[in-house]
Amino acid sequence: MVLAHDLTQIIPGKFKGRLFKKGHVIRETDIPHLLNIGKGHIYTLDIPEEYAHEDEAAQQMADAIAGENVYAVGPSEGKMTFKSEIQGLIKINPKAVHEINELQGIALSTLFTNRPVEQNQHLGGIRPIPLMIEKRIVREVESICRKYAYVAKVIPFRSLKVGVVTTGSEVYEGRIEDKFGPVVKQKVEHFGSEIVEQCFAPDQSEEIEKKITYFLNQGVDLILVTGGMSVDPDDRTPLAIKNIGADIVRYGTPMLPGSMLLVSYYDQIPILGLPGCVMHDPYTSFDVFLPRILAGDKITIQDMTTLGYGGFHAC
Numbered sequence: 001m002v003l004a005h006d007l008t009q010i011i012p013g014k015f016k017g018r019l020f021k022k023g024h025v026i027r028e029t030d031i032p033h034l035l036n037i038g039k040g041h042i043y044t045l046d047i048p049e050e051y052a053h054e055d056e057a058a059q060q061m062a063d064a065i066a067g068e069n070v071y072a073v074g075p076s077e078g079k080m081t082f083k084s085e086i087q088g089l090i091k092i093n094p095k096a097v098h099e100i101n102e103l104q105g106i107a108l109s110t111l112f113t114n115r116p117v118e119q120n121q122h123l124g125g126i127r128p129i130p131l132m133i134e135k136r137i138v139r140e141v142e143s144i145c146r147k148y149a150y151v152a153k154v155i156p157f158r159s160l161k162v163g164v165v166t167t168g169s170e171v172y173e174g175r176i177e178d179k180f181g182p183v184v185k186q187k188v189e190h191f192g193s194e195i196v197e198q199c200f201a202p203d204q205s206e207e208i209e210k211k212i213t214y215f216l217n218q219g220v221d222l223i224l225v226t227g228g229m230s231v232d233p234d235d236r237t238p239l240a241i242k243n244i245g246a247d248i249v250r251y252g253t254p255m256l257p258g259s260m261l262l263v264s265y266y267d268q269i270p271i272l273g274l275p276g277c278v279m280h281d282p283y284t285s286f287d288v289f290l291p292r293i294l295a296g297d298k299i300t301i302q303d304m305t306t307l308g309y310g311g312f313h314a315c
């Protein structure tokens with residue numbers, strides 16, 4: 001007899017995958033292996049006209065869901081897996097995902113939207129739950145996908161010229177070595193952008209303003225001002241950003257770490273005030289907004305205020 005679907009073996013901690021492939025002709029020597037994974041009975045294939053086999057349905061739905069720069073691999077065990085063609089920012093439409101999952105017998109699972117992804121990174125997967133599913137349901141998935149501009153896509157990062165102003169009299173006067181520059185450089189370069197120059201300023205608003213203005217005149221695409229973001233009398237960065245006339249989206253971000261982050265725009269140029277934790281903690285609110293800015297998103301106040309729910313990252 002011919003197997004109607006893939007058969008899965010799970011050995012905890014060691015293996016989870018396909019032991020027998022759909023279409024395999026079962027031989028006598030397979031029987032002990034089948035019994036070892038608990039299969040005393042198997043399905044043979046007799047699909048009514050109005051139904052689609054899980055593999056075929058998964059493939060058809062994956063084609064409808066995969067948008068720009070997303071491709072799908074499979075089917076394996078009735079599932080198609082989405083992957084990214086490029087490094088970029090993933091955009092998932094949660095409304096569409098929820099609507100698809102409300103259909104009987106469909107499981108679509110994705111990453112959260114607005115996360116950076118690497119080339120070939122797994123983004124999600126879709127499978128019908130039963131072995132066969134009504135073709136009508138598959139068509140409904142396709143029509144939901146047509147209704148929205150996208151369900152899943154990846155936006156490439158732009159290559160921006162970035163200016164860094166590092167504040168702190170202790171660094172400016174050479175009392176301590178700058179540790180902020182290398183961290184910010186590594187993060188910016190990882191996404192394919194470039195720090196054109198790093199300037200240093202003491203804890204004086206006018207000096208910080210001069211350096212920000214210098215970068216605006218240089219025509220950089222993004223300005224990062226490091227340190228001086230909290231409450232000491234020597235923390236002058238928010239004042240300096242305000243004084244040069246930038247529109248402050250928000251000073252204070254409900255995420256830990258990174259609560260003292262400031263996002264602002266001068267014309268279209270984003271100017272970010274980065275608190276000390278960005279230098280110290282591996283994942284902060286800066287890691288949320290940097291990839292979005294590089295992908296061309298304009299950061300809104302809602303983007304910032306909604307970060308609190310789920311925004312606690314052990315700080």
Ligand SMILES: Nc1nc2c(c(=O)[nH]1)N[C@H]1C(S)=C(S)[C@@H](COP(=O)(O)OP(=O)(O)OC[C@H]3O[C@@H](n4cnc5c(N)ncnc54)[C@H](O)[C@@H]3O)O[C@H]1N2
Binds near residue numbers: 168274276
């Ligand atoms: N009473 C309060 N204390 C703190 C608050 C607060 O709201 N109330 N916020 C905390 C948060 S959150 C953060 S994050 C930190 C740091 O904020 P700052 O951005 O103001 O950091 P600084 O005061 O400029 O420096 C703190 C620390 O880091 C060293 N530093 C700064 N820049 C550099 C550099 N380029 N290279 C090496 N080291 C650097 C600096 O010497 C200080 O030791 O504030 C919390 N506290």
Ligand code: MOO
Binds near residue numbers: 258260261276315
């Ligand atoms: O800006 Mo601070 O991270 O909340 O540590």
